[in-house]
Amino acid sequence: MSPDPETTATGRALRIGIGGPVGTGKSSLIAALCRRLGTELRLGVVTNDIYTTEDAIFLRGQGVLAPERIVAVQTGCCPHTAIRDDVSANLQAVEDLERAHGPLDVVLVESGGDNLTACFSPALADTQIFVLDVAGGDDVPRKGGPGVARSDLLVINKVDLAPHVGASVETMLRDSAERRDGRPTVAVSLRDPAGVAEVAAWALDQLAVWRAGALVSEDPGPPAPHGPHGHTHDHAHAH
Numbered sequence: 001m002s003p004d005p006e007t008t009a010t011g012r013a014l015r016i017g018i019g020g021p022v023g024t025g026k027s028s029l030i031a032a033l034c035r036r037l038g039t040e041l042r043l044g045v046v047t048n049d050i051y052t053t054e055d056a057i058f059l060r061g062q063g064v065l066a067p068e069r070i071v072a073v074q075t076g077c078c079p080h081t082a083i084r085d086d087v088s089a090n091l092q093a094v095e096d097l098e099r100a101h102g103p104l105d106v107v108l109v110e111s112g113g114d115n116l117t118a119c120f121s122p123a124l125a126d127t128q129i130f131v132l133d134v135a136g137g138d139d140v141p142r143k144g145g146p147g148v149a150r151s152d153l154l155v156i157n158k159v160d161l162a163p164h165v166g167a168s169v170e171t172m173l174r175d176s177a178e179r180r181d182g183r184p185t186v187a188v189s190l191r192d193p194a195g196v197a198e199v200a201a202w203a204l205d206q207l208a209v210w211r212a213g214a215l216v217s218e219d220p221g222p223p224a225p226h227g228p229h230g231h232t233h234d235h236a237h238a239h
């Protein structure tokens with residue numbers, strides 16, 4: 001395969017991490033981005049599930065990308081561990097994808113759905129999107145966490161449901177702005193092409209910055225504490 005001038009400048013594809021709580025729309029966002037950008041960019045997808053490969057199966061079923069460009073990592077552990085603490089299985093999957101189907105422009109890495117503490121290591125993701133949805137409650141941005149505060153793009157999804165669940169998108173945007181120190185937030189419905197276009201434009205912009213060698217991937221850490229009980233504490237109590 002002949003070398004590709006665009007990716008050889010950076011040596012590899014841009015890796016975009018997509019994280020967020022269960023069911024907020026991570027897989028839907030990946031499907032929508034593949035549909036929107038799949039003709040102009042060479043894309044690959046890595047999904048993470050704890051015990052299954054369901055997200056990869058869903059995405060292959062959507063027909064948004066050649067099925068062999070969608071690979072699954074079965075983490076067998078808390079999603080946070082595989083995208084933040086020991087990223088080796090994910091890095092291997094990304095590298096295998098690029099070796100088999102490269103050169104690629106962008107690899108989208110979907111985290112398993114987790115709580116507000118999960119974020120990507122900069123060793124895995126060059127830039128990261130955190131997805132919330134209005135149905136999870138409009139107080140979630142106020143609760144903060146590394147994804148809310150320091151992801152490169154915060155997506156507040158399912159705004160079409162806001163009137164039905166009594167959520168205030170305005171409140172969510174205001175609380176996000178307070179936490180994010182100028183980092184961008186978009187409130188969208190992935191059922192609306194205009195919403196998808198906003199996120200796609202951001203991704204294209206990140207790719208341009210990456211190709212220019214000017215993308216500084218920020219560590220959204222510190223890592224959330226998660227001991228053998230799923231949390232750490234300095235007091236004694238029975239489990």
Ligand SMILES: Nc1nc2c(ncn2[C@@H]2O[C@H](COP(=O)(O)OP(=O)(O)OP(=O)(O)O)[C@@H](O)[C@H]2O)c(=O)[nH]1
Binds near residue numbers: 029055113188
């Ligand atoms: N109404 C509405 N539903 C949406 C929107 N985006 C996603 N959904 C639906 O929300 C549900 C969950 O979406 P997924 O994309 O599977 O969410 P996920 O974050 O990948 O879920 P996990 O992988 O289980 O963590 C699906 O039924 C989607 O069709 C939206 O903008 N509006």
